[in-house]
Amino acid sequence: MAGADRNQRSVRHIVLVAAAMFGFGYLLVPLYNVFCEITGLNGKTGRIEEAEVAASYRPDPSRTVTIQFVASNSAGMPWNFRPAVATMAVHPGQLYATYFVAANHTGRRMVAQAIPSMAPTRAARYFNKTECFCFNQQPLEAGEEKEMPLRFIVDPRLPKDIKTLTLVYSLFEVTGRTASR
Amino acid sequence: MSTATATYDEHHEHGPDKGLIRWITTTNHKDIGTLYLVFALIMFFIGGAMAMVIRAELFQPGMQLVDPQFFNSMTTVHALVMIFGAVMPAFTGLANWLIPMMIGAPDMALPRMNNLSFWILPFAFTLLLSTFFMDGGGPAGGWTLYPPLALQMGDGFPFMIFAIHLAGISSIMGSINVIVTILNMRAPGMTLMKMPLFVWTWLITAYLLIATMPVLAGAVTMLLTDKFAGTSFFNAAGGGDPVMYQHIFWFFGHPEVYILILPAFGIISAIVPTFARKPLFGYSSMVYATASIAFLSFIVWAHHMFTVGMPVVGELFFMYATMMIAVPTGVKVFNWVSTMWKGAMTFETPMLFAIGFIMMFTIGGFSGLMLAIAPADFQYHDTYFVVAHFHYVLVTGAIYSIMAATYYWLPKWTGNMYDERLGKIHFWLSTISVNVLFFPQHFLGLAGMPRRIPDYSVQFADWNMVSSIGGFVFGASQLLFLWMVIKAIRGGEKASDQVWEGANGLEWTLPSPPPYHSFTEAPAIK
Numbered sequence: 001m002a003g004a005d006r007n008q009r010s011v012r013h014i015v016l017v018a019a020a021m022f023g024f025g026y027l028l029v030p031l032y033n034v035f036c037e038i039t040g041l042n043g044k045t046g047r048i049e050e051a052e053v054a055a056s057y058r059p060d061p062s063r064t065v066t067i068q069f070v071a072s073n074s075a076g077m078p079w080n081f082r083p084a085v086a087t088m089a090v091h092p093g094q095l096y097a098t099y100f101v102a103a104n105h106t107g108r109r110m111v112a113q114a115i116p117s118m119a120p121t122r123a124a125r126y127f128n129k130t131e132c133f134c135f136n137q138q139p140l141e142a143g144e145e146k147e148m149p150l151r152f153i154v155d156p157r158l159p160k161d162i163k164t165l166t167l168v169y170s171l172f173e174v175t176g177r178t179a180s181r
Numbered sequence: 182m183s184t185a186t187a188t189y190d191e192h193h194e195h196g197p198d199k200g201l202i203r204w205i206t207t208t209n210h211k212d213i214g215t216l217y218l219v220f221a222l223i224m225f226f227i228g229g230a231m232a233m234v235i236r237a238e239l240f241q242p243g244m245q246l247v248d249p250q251f252f253n254s255m256t257t258v259h260a261l262v263m264i265f266g267a268v269m270p271a272f273t274g275l276a277n278w279l280i281p282m283m284i285g286a287p288d289m290a291l292p293r294m295n296n297l298s299f300w301i302l303p304f305a306f307t308l309l310l311s312t313f314f315m316d317g318g319g320p321a322g323g324w325t326l327y328p329p330l331a332l333q334m335g336d337g338f339p340f341m342i343f344a345i346h347l348a349g350i351s352s353i354m355g356s357i358n359v360i361v362t363i364l365n366m367r368a369p370g371m372t373l374m375k376m377p378l379f380v381w382t383w384l385i386t387a388y389l390l391i392a393t394m395p396v397l398a399g400a401v402t403m404l405l406t407d408k409f410a411g412t413s414f415f416n417a418a419g420g421g422d423p424v425m426y427q428h429i430f431w432f433f434g435h436p437e438v439y440i441l442i443l444p445a446f447g448i449i450s451a452i453v454p455t456f457a458r459k460p461l462f463g464y465s466s467m468v469y470a471t472a473s474i475a476f477l478s479f480i481v482w483a484h485h486m487f488t489v490g491m492p493v494v495g496e497l498f499f500m501y502a503t504m505m506i507a508v509p510t511g512v513k514v515f516n517w518v519s520t521m522w523k524g525a526m527t528f529e530t531p532m533l534f535a536i537g538f539i540m541m542f543t544i545g546g547f548s549g550l551m552l553a554i555a556p557a558d559f560q561y562h563d564t565y566f567v568v569a570h571f572h573y574v575l576v577t578g579a580i581y582s583i584m585a586a587t588y589y590w591l592p593k594w595t596g597n598m599y600d601e602r603l604g605k606i607h608f609w610l611s612t613i614s615v616n617v618l619f620f621p622q623h624f625l626g627l628a629g630m631p632r633r634i635p636d637y638s639v640q641f642a643d644w645n646m647v648s649s650i651g652g653f654v655f656g657a658s659q660l661l662f663l664w665m666v667i668k669a670i671r672g673g674e675k676a677s678d679q680v681w682e683g684a685n686g687l688e689w690t691l692p693s694p695p696p697y698h699s700f701t702e703a704p705a706i707k
Contacts, residue, residue, distance in 0.1 A: 003366075007365055010360065011291065011357055017392070024399075026399055028428065028432065039492065075329075119490075
């Protein structure tokens with residue numbers, strides 16, 4: 001019957017569309033990540049190699065920006081986690097170093113992953129790190145305390161109206177999970 | 182329950198099986214339409230019972246009846262049941278009953294798949310409701326299932342996810358059937374621009390379903406693998422982002438709200454001309470308005486998440502895109518009002534519900550415009566104002582249209598008139614109580630009462646009590662509706678073939694009730 005053939009052809013087309021849309025749902029994941037990296041959306045800060053710093057940036061001593069450091073534990077994370085200094089006054093284009101302190105007061109070895117976030121979010125893409133404890137998972141033995149280093153540089157192209165940046169690190173327990181990225 | 186048995190004796194070999202097996206094995210569009218509608222009605226009362234628990238707990242400030250976890254599972258499952266179990270199956274049921282009769286087709290294009298797509302649903306909702314008896318209880322993180330909260334659900338979590346998968350598969354199959362039927366099975370001469378608007382709106386709705394349901398399936402699958410397979414789509418510790426879930430979810434979620442309302446536009450566009458005794462004003466503009474709403478629905482999703490921390494440019498884009506939807510929607514309301522203008526109107530129950538729809542859906546539309554204003558939304562976000570808004574568009578919008586449709590086509594389906602006096606009582610009781618129920622929630626929301634919380638500060642007490650009283654009356658009025666439907670199925674004054682004096686369309690040329698197999702030969706289209 002010609003009608004049945006036509007129906008089957010229509011069904012094949014529509015099923016194909018549905019399958020493609022299922023794939024599109026997954027495609028949104030890399031699209032979203034690329035979009036956030038380009039725009040700095042959701043406070044995703046950047047990374048830069050130390051060797052490139054001198055070539056890319058020139059310090060701007062006429063301008064001072066305040067950086068506030070905040071440490072936060074995600075639900076169920078028992079470590080003591082705090083920034084070494086609460087605020088720093090920095091010149092854009094110059095490399096600075098500071099550190100956070102993490103202490104594992106539990107009786108077992110634990111592994112943590114720190115996730116950065118920046119406010120205001122539109123400043124995030126002007127904040128670059130050459131070294132960060134957030135680049136890797138951080139193991140601490142039972143009772144161990146450790147200084148976790150951070151080296152960063154603020155891009156001089158940071159919009160003029162931004163005078164204060166807040167950098168938050170949230171600590172997540174990832175013991176027993178392998179690094180996925 | 183049998184509504185289509187009048188003439189099967191003449192064609193005994195084609196008649197339905199006897200008893201229960203008829204309903205399990207049936208491939209007849211009228212039987213399957215009935216199954217969908219009965220299922221939707223059952224789910225409407227289950228979801229309604231949950232709403233009664235919510236309103237009872239909120240009757241007074243303080244914790245009265247249920248514990249907070251159970252309260253939150255009530256709000257969550259109420260939404261899931263009403264959206265996926267009541268409104269969507271009711272529309273699919275109407276599509277099954279009406280589309281073949283409206284376009285002069287003998288049945289749906291894919292009858293066996295039709296049977297399967299219905300029979301998946303009872304299993305889906307058994308899975309969903311069974312989570313209440315598991316360790317950790319039912320889903321309680323809101324129907325949007327935002328991680329990480331949704332991932333904290335107990336043993337029932339995979340059951341809920343699979344329930345959503347099944348309901349999604351069911352509605353995708355239903356949509357495939359609708360599209361194929363409309364594209365391939367129209368009677369000769371029934372061109373696209375001659376189709377009744379209910380058929381048009383369903384065609385567009387079906388495309389929306391095909392495009393968005395798989396995205397929801399993907400999103401909940403990601404939740405599932407995040408919980409059990411160690412992926413990190415939404416887990417910040419693994420490099421994922423919980424906000425991304427909101428983007429993916431609302432990419433489905435916003436078209437979904439039009440899935441819940443476009444068929445309603447089709448129903449109202451059928452009823453208003455009948456009782457105004459005038460042809461529909463601006464038929465082609467209605468078609469184009471529906472298509473534009475469907476298109477715009479894909480580019481406005483982030484207005485559900487203005488407060489997540491978007492750049493100003495993003496907020497402006499989504500704000501203006503959202504406001505643009507008011508234009509085609511305004512065209513529709515204008516056309517319905519113009520259809521009534523200088524018409525010879527009568528106010529039988531379907532018309533009352535249709536006019537109630539136009540009035541109250543518009544109220545919901547206006548509160549939607551208020552919510553679309555990004556800077557103002559920071560105040561309204563997650564308050565009872567949002568609850569009032571979407572209940573105006575879903576209860577007095579979608580549900581009212583389904584009730585209007587039931588009153589309008591029930592005499593055709595059963596061959597018996599419903600009780601007009603009771604129908605009018607049902608309308609007025611419902612309309613007064615639903616406004617007592619939801620209108621004060623606007624005030625509560627503007628005053629800052631958050632949604633999804635079982636307790637509230639005392640300054641919200643008065644309007645909550647008023648709202649709860651409205652809720653109980655509205656809930657009880659629906660028992661009247663149930664009684665009327667049962668009464669019309671069992672008997673009553675016989676309906677003529679045309680049923681309504683001003684009714685136009687192929688379904689009214691069939692006998693009431695229509696034979697089990699109708700339009701086995703294509704009708705002539707003028």
